[in-house]
Amino acid sequence: MNKRKRDSSDENQKPAKNARSFNAKWLQLFAWLTFDSIRNAMFCTICQKHKKKNNFVYPGASNFRKSSLVDHASSNDHVQALKSDEAAKDNKLKTMVEKVYEKTDDAMTTLFRNAYYIAKENLPIDKYQSLNELSKMNGAPITSTMYQEDTACSEFIKIISSQIEQTVLQDVKDSPAFSIMIDESTDLSTQKHLILYLSYLKDAKLTITYSKLINLTACDSVAITSQLIAYLQANDVDLSKMYGMGSDGAAVMIGKHTGVSQLLKENSPYLIEMHCVAHRLALACVDLSKEIPEIKFVESIIKTVYTYFKRSPSNLSELRTWQTILDDPQLNPLDVHKVRWLSMGHALDNLRRSLVSIVHMVSDQGDSDIVASSMVHHMTSYKFLFLLHFLSDIFSKINILTEYLTDEPSFEPLLSQFILTTSEQDNFKGIDFSRSPRDATLPDKVVHLVSTLTDNIKDRFPDSKIFEAFTIFEPASFPVNISDLPNYGTSQMSTLTSHYTSFDEDSTLQEWSTIKYIIFNNFRHLSPAELLTEVTPMKEQFVNIVNLIEIASVLPVSSVECERGFSRQNLIKTKLRCKTSTDTLDQLMRIGLVGVPVKDFDPKPALRQWQSNRQRQVYQSNKQNAFS
Template sequence: MATAPKRKATLLDFFGSPAHKKSNKTSVTTEKDKNNNNKSNESDTSAKDTADQSTLTSELTNDPTPTQSSSTSSNLSKSTSEPENSGEKLNKTSEKRSFHKNWLIDYTWLSYNENDNAMTCTLCVKHKKSNALTTGKCNNFKTSTLSRHAESSDHKAAATAKSMTGTLEKSVEKVYDEKEKAVVKALKSISSAIRKSVLESIDRSPFVSILCDESTDIGVKKKLSVYARVVNPETFQAATLYICNKEIDSGTGKGIYDALNNAEEVKGIPREKIMGLGSYGAKVMTGMGQGLTGYITRDNPMMLNYHCIAHRLALVTSQAADEVQFLVDYQRILTGIFYFFKSSAKRTHELNEIQNVLSQPNLKVKEVHEVRWMSVFIAVETVYKILDSLITFFAQDKDAKSKGYAKKMVQYDFIATTYMLMDVLPIVTELCLLFQKADLDVSLVKVSVDTCKKELSHIKNGTQGKSPHLQKLVNEDLKTDKGKVVFKANHIVQGKQNIDSIKVKFIDSILSKLDQRFPENDSNIMYAFAVLSMRPISFCSKEDLETWGNEKLEILIKQYGEKKESKPTEYQPIVTVEPIIIPDETRKEWDQLKPLVLQEGYPRDKMSTLWRLIQQNYKDRFPNLIKLAALALTAPIHTSDCERGFSSQNQVKTSLRNRIGSETVDNLLMIKIQGGKLEEFDFSVPLKLWREKQRKLFSSYRKE
């Protein structure tokens, strides 16, 4: 058979041959297995190969439609040369991949957004890295993708940064805790150094008195403020020292007694050394049965309770006013005016404007409070100073309450009562201020009370110029205009009350209350102590000098020169205390001392100064009287220091710092009250204590 002539092979034959297709397919498959590319990469490569083949075919055949020719050739090649299962492999490669939720467990830094169907590396995003897993568009859901990312330099750098941040935060927190503890320990060291000095003063003092009072702090916790009254045996300088501020569970006498016994500062004071208890006079303090006084006197029968003279006097004016009905109504008007302005800034501003026009001080009406010292006087004084402005305000204000106050305040009775109280109240207020002095001499108590009574009697009887403020009202501030009484351009309606009668009733009531609260009898030890100041002996004749002060001395001998025995109870046994002084020797010393003081010319204006000189020069000659003088100087005649302590407590523990612990408050109060001036404080002792507690901290500083 004849063979057909052999045709020359062309490029078209080559690209369409099965060998080429096989070679091309093998190449694509190998690339796929090697690089794990997705379907989009394979399509791009196939499209490029097809475009190149179409271009070559067009050039060889001069076909103006290379796309159609290429397509036909490609279809022909696929139909003649691809195996039957090639279609199944292509379909398997093009399957859509999905996110596996278990990856979130395996890769803790991975996050998945279902809405965008994309995964993100939270570490790389947080540390501002730039890669495929920070764009928010990565949907190449393959384990190999995550593995490669975990090994990438970006991710490793982000992971290292996280580890360093966590370590730094822990280090800073640890250092902060250590520094905070160091500050707390420094606070304790300073407080401990001051407390040590206080306890040393208590130990040196021959006798000690305890002062205590209760209050509730801003955190609604019941607090007990405790002070000690001591005297320096060398200088005879008396002082009231802060001891502690303790939280108590019970406000009963037993609860307070237990709190005092549990306080380390009080626990170390021998009970036979505690000779006085100063309190505000409540039954829980003064009761001889279940009161604090009862419990302490069963420990030391020689101990006496002192009702604070400032508390006693503070209630004199308020209780005296309660016995005069018109003054009760007057106080109600003042209270109503206070709340009228307190609830409105607009009214207060309008009142200030009127005060400016009338050239009166910009003052706010004060509240009358029974338990606050001097509150009655302060409220009355404020109304007196701005009375013209108040009447003008209420007269022009359209509010119904204003009209009611206007009718009351333009009455002569109200105005005259205000002036009368300005004559009476300052006398009692001056005495109240004296009784709050920290270094008050016990010898001044009786003298001051007697002076107050005398001045009140003068005003009552109309002697020595009568009442200066009432006289000013009648002679200067009240005018008559066409038959009408005018007070500073405001028309006044004549009142129904007799102001002189009200004044007499009020003063009589005050004098009666003063006699009740400051009795002059044999039981008043405080008045008996005053004889030791020996103030009037310069005015005594030789005969009078021999008997002067003997009666008061006998009161002291009866209290401190006899054996005392307590009454037994279920919890407290009988306690017997020996006399502090020897009666006969004390009387002899007293007879010898009076002429000696005159002869030496010792100053007697202050008891501590007098007895310092006696102690320094005649210590062995007058031992019994020196003991009585020490008892007098340590007598807790008022508890104003406790009240000042509560003011300090409220400055330390405020509404913004209401979670401060009781121990921290106590330490801060010790520093604030007993620390003294900053420039005079010796920090060497607390610094030494602090360094001992902070060895680790200081060793780290030395290493640095």
């Protein structure tokens, strides 16, 4: 049995004839030792501190032998007290270090927030240092000088962007299905880029997010495909779950034999290529302007008016005066851009709403200005006024559709009001206009125009059996009467299982025969997106049907997000920042497009990653300063 080691100093000894006395040299040998000359006794400060029960605590040791001190130093009481004392010192030291690191974290957090603000607000990186100075003046915790140079800002932005990117890619990997939207562009420095957006499901809700700006070494389909696949595979994205590809419809993208979509099918066999519907609608309108001379006539006047005011600030200033006098809206004449989907409708609307002010102004200048005289001549003709209001009607409807696809506002129709107002007078809103015998043919011409536009849209939107089949999952498409439900969607389901051969047709049809009654009875009022949220919890029971609804949800109908991404690119890479590399441009775009608002940004995850990359000098320096 282990017995507690006895402290020899605890033993009561009879006083010797030659009594020993305390040796002051022992105080140097034993740091814990004290001597009370009044009580003529020795004490252990460590045992006293930790309230041990031995003679070195109470009443005091009087065996003045060095051996008694050595015995006490090795006694269990003293050893345990010493361990407790060291532990307390370690905890105190640890607490002090933690406080130093916490203060350093606060200082670095300010720097990371400032770097994020620079990227999010699209500010030049050389503003980083002055922003840090402002933070210091405002009393924010910040380092004295370390990590306040531009290179540190770039490093912080890179880490923050990387974390956002990895979060998006992880969400894509967790999604049961995803699609891509891609487009090519050339930046200010003539560098070719491929922009990539991802469409996927997160918590059963559709998410469309910017993913990557890829530097293109070549612009053929093989080069685009290889770089696209390399990026996705490098991030462990399962290409077999890629079900759709949206693009602008260029041959290099959706060519039947060697387009990017065809090459991607080697890794994603069920992929469906989709030509952006907003882009197709725009092309149908462009085709219309080529075929109908009346469109060209109105376009030429729009361009003349735009140029007249664009090139002369004095003309624009005078127009503002007329608009104020006549209580017209303060609108600028706009140009028509073939590559901008809403430009024709917006240009028509602005011209129509500012028409009275423009006509009055150019009429005043007509005698001395040939261009103004020509504008008055054309803009005060019945033909122009008729076509202006008719095309405003048509393009407002086109804009409503386009804006529905791109989430923008819309306008109202107007031609009937114009015809009613001018049926018995040659004056419209105070503008005297001239008529021509050929004006009588305008109604027939506009009928032809509408017919041509309809044909162009049909040509640009060929039937797709797969997309048509997916419409059975839209609750609004369900039959009104339950008696029509047994056969509803059966042929479309066969179309889907024929394309998606990984789905067993019999089991899928069996699931459909049950779940369509659940949808009919409970979810007919829901949108397709809301339906997905409701049926996702039923996935174990209806795995095939829910998977098909998930696939339908991520298929891209538009690549308009890519255009918005390139707009962000052009805001960042300007003439003053033309040397920005593709990697830096990608990082800034990601923070700008995907990053949370500045007030919601949490720097801690990025700060921890930055710390883990290597030992950071700022933490070591602050630790040394605290204990120096």
